[in-house]
Amino acid sequence: MKARRFIAILMAAVSTFFFNTYISFASSLFIYIQFLKSNNAILLKTININNQTITIDRTYKPTEKQKQFLVTSINVSEKINSIKINGERYTLPKTINFRKNSSQALFIKVNNKKFYIENQNLLNINKKVVFTIPALKTIGVIDKDTGLIAGFIGTQNTPTGISISNNKIFVGYKNTPVISVLSLENGFHISDIPIPGDGTCRIENSKDKLFILSSDKKRLSIFDINSGTTTSIIFPRKISDFFVNNATDTILTVDGDTGNISMFSAVNGNRIGTVIIPGSIVSVCGDEKNIYAADDFSKTIIKYSLISRTSDIEELMDTPLKIRNFNNLIFTVTYSNLIAFDTFSLNPYATFNIKDISDLVFTGDKIVAFSQSGKYFVIDGSSLYIETVGDIPESVLEGASLR
Secondary structure (H helix, E strand, C coil): CCCHHHHHHHHHHHHHHHHHHHHHHEEEEEEEECCCCCCEEEEEEEECCHHHHHEEEEEECCCCCCCCEEEEEEEEEECCEEECCCCCCEEEEECCCCCHHHHHHEEEECCEEEEEEEEECCCCCCCCEEEEEECEEEEEEEEEECEEEEEEEEECCCEEEEEEEEEEEEEECEEEEEEEEEECCCCCCCEEEEECCCEEEEEEEEECCCEECCCCCCEEEECCCCCEEEEEEEEECCCEEEECCCCEEEEEEEECCCCCCCEEEEEEECEEEECCCCCEEEEECCCCCCCEECCCCCCCEEEECCCCCEEEEEEEEEEEEEEEEEEEEEEEECCCCCCEEEEECCCCCEEEECCCCCCCCEECCCEEEEECCCEEEEEEECCCCCCEEEEECCCCEEEECCC
């Protein structure tokens, strides 16, 4: 009996060791090729990492807007010292030691047809745009100055909502009632904040407060970063959208069933009232004078004056899905386009042929649009010119940046 018990304990220990070593510690490595000065095309045939051989057989050629491309992503469970490209070995500047469920990027940089390998270094990035990739349990980081992918941060749980405030990254998770606080400098974990509800699907911030929408979209929690206190707004039904209006210190919400717009105090969460805008409203935003709403049934955007209580309407060719105001423009997401309208006249100002946008990030002088097609687009906030196009490994749920 003792012998059998010893064998059972030994097998359990071996099983636990195997699980922790070969399953729990598998991490993601995202390999990018980035062109520096050369505009010549480069053929990548194969990449060898440790005992893995990845066949690429693709030619990469930089364009005016895209100079960085995602080559491949692999699961790794051991450290990496070197990489072979087209059969030639290149030593990494720094050995990559993967932690449990970590994510990192490796950059193959091209200068005059010569390859140089660089590790990710988030410390060198002064201005960051961050975004969640739930399917990969990963947070991506874009260098706002260059518009290029700077690296990735792995998470233990499925990241959904994300925000930046007080030089920290706040991350919410699906079906997990905590918000993780990460260093904005390097992405290292600092602490966890318990929150009410069943997890997070979206986070916004304003004036040292986090506005956290629960996974079931029936609770909006207001977390005061300075005092550590939380106030919750409970909804009888799911809300389809919410917007924090900094100009009026209010929160606008849209009932996912009726389309009614409600207004709450952004200071204490107290209900202020209901804004009556007829239609099937799915998204809302606003400024100090107006509320802007998207009606998916009539395919219109609506400008409602808080002063005169009157409405102006602009018809669209496609169904509006999301609406946000920025720099005296109204940005409207449809299935096939991103359209900017003038806030005064509602006349179309610019149209971007970007399909299937999952989120928009407004950073002060840049706009970043994430597409479910595997691309992101960095748009200059003044000229509305697309400066940079980049690759993302999976669909993005939410992005954030310091404004």
